[in-house]
Amino acid sequence: MIKMKGVTKTYEQHNKPALDNVDVDIEKGEFVFVVGPSGSGKTTFIRLLIREILPTKGEIFVAGQDVVHLRLRRVPLLRRNIGCVFQDLKLLPNKTAYENVAFALEVIGRPERVIRSQAPEVLKLVGLEKKMNSYPDELSGGEQQRVSIARAFVNRPPLLLADEPTGNLDPATSLGLISLLDRINRTGTTVVVATHDREIVDSMRKRVVALEEGKVVRDQLRGVYGHED
């Protein structure tokens, strides 16, 4: 599903690369945690996959597409195959929870009839059936987080990326969210979660890719967050 070969990303005006010669292979249907402290390159990892940014060096394949050499007009098609829960959520402030989720379906040209049945269904799955008509600023952090997951998942993409989905949530809510992602994974969706939340990583015992200063320092099946540091 995801293949990174020798990927290096150096941002302009930085001399140290955010990602440094990274090789990662993620198979279809896997559940992977990308872990590491702040600034270790987790978000860069995610942004590269949806081609928000391009690598300085290396090759990236996502769902069979050559991301680096993808033509600009094909970029929307790539993104429609990837559900993404952004670190800053990126909910549309002028749209209600329902409209935010529906938007992901509008974009791929689903007919109104399908949208009207699918969007509420997914919102129900994340437990927001009573908040469908609330605007993002009327929702709590955890609720916004769940709208974001619902939007990422509503068109059943083969790949779901989540960047710090449990950031600033309390532990109980965090575990609820992760088990939601786990359930989505069981439907066959490949799930990649970037996080520095030790507790959830340790509780799930999934594959762990650990980043440190832009380098992959550990890639372990059924892993844990790692040593105390």
Next chain:
Amino acid sequence: MKIRPFYFIGEALASFRKNWVMSIAAVSTVALTLFIIGMFTIAAFTLNSVIKIQESKVEIVAFLKDSAKPEEVQSTQNELISWPEVAKVKYISKEQALERLKEELKGQPEMLEAMSGNPLPASLEISLKDPQTVKTLAKRLDGRAAIEEIKYGEGVVEKLFVVTKVIRWAGVIFAFLLCFASLVLIVNTIRLAIFARRKEVAIMKLVGASNWFVRWPFILEGVLQGLIGSLLAIGALYLIKVFSLESVTQFFRWLRVPLNYPQLTHQFYLLLGYLILAGAVIGALGSVVALRRYLRV
């Protein structure tokens, strides 16, 4: 991807409503600038018709020799009529000339008494299709056997044409500057409105929207803003025409300039049509131009 006009129209209407502060800014900018352009155009039309009327007063008067034979006069007159530049030739006999003079000197009968017989020559009054040709025609006419002297207001006519030329060019240049300034103003307002929503645009792109999917609602919103703005502008112009243009033309009557009402009315409605079109087109193009930068996500 299927084109979904109703979805796009719905999105445009919704965001027009939800971003109402920016909508009002854009609408009022369009309304004000188009109103000013409209007022200027009306003023320019009016001024132009005043100029035209002044210019049309230019004519050539050929005074005839008292000794000229009627056939000679007739053949000169026929020749003149055959010239393409000539609109009308009117023969004024000695008697008619005297009548006119009497009319003009009504208040001073002593002037007429001092006159013995009829010293006034007969003449041909030649009006032209294009007043600018007056000088060349006068030259061409010179030297006919029947003609004693040719007058066309030498010196004065040239000055009049210089003045009207300056006024016309100044009008064109000013109109151009005005349109340019309006365009910049409107596009900048739309740019601000879209800048305020740049994150929204980026989010749409990141969830997989194509450029056109993002663009259409913005374009329709721009058209809507442009249409409402131009409708406000033409509404104001119409009220001004109805309630005050009449009194303005009354004012010009003092200058003894008969204004051409039906033509002016026709041009007025044409102007209103162009303003609506301009509003819609500027709204749409402004949105496309302003969006360009933020679509690069």
